[in-house]
Amino acid sequence: MADLEPMSPFEPMTAVDEQAIHDQLGRMPRGVAGVAWRCPCGKPGVVATEPRLPDGTPFPTTFYLTCPRATSAVSTLEASGLMAEMTERLGVDEELAAAYRGAHEAYLADRRRLGEVPEIDGISAGGMPTRVKCLHVLVGHSLAAGPGVNPLGDEAVATLGEFWARPCLAERTTPDHTTPDHTTQETA
16 A cells, blocks of 8 residues: 555564474464564574465464564563553543554555455454453554554563573574584574
């Protein structure tokens, strides 16, 4: 659509990335448009997913969190009742609700840049714009879009802290997929 600003290009998914994502998810990734956020260790942490999977299924989750450390930590936040608290705040804090509606619109605009799928038109993900039903989606959105786009995703990322610090950074790879001592890194 002509009224959309260009989205930052995603890094293409390499064969090494695909294997890393397979290892993270326990299955081959589907419909990946590219790597939307990379962990400081060098592995993909969020992938951008096409709005229609290769089998034709509409898929509203544009930013899919793949990092197992982040996924586990976010699951712990969800179990703590944080989603209910955030949803309650949306009902009483109009400024927060307006910013969250903006995140919803930004998410839809990002998806439209990847393709139009009438079956999910107007539907973002994670409960946006009126509730919080999946922190994994909000965290993936915040990591991919950067701070200031999704206020509740940003809050969740801040609450997670440096989830990649241990042991992930010990597994760090360089852009050419070698470890800092220049030996080839095997993907786990």
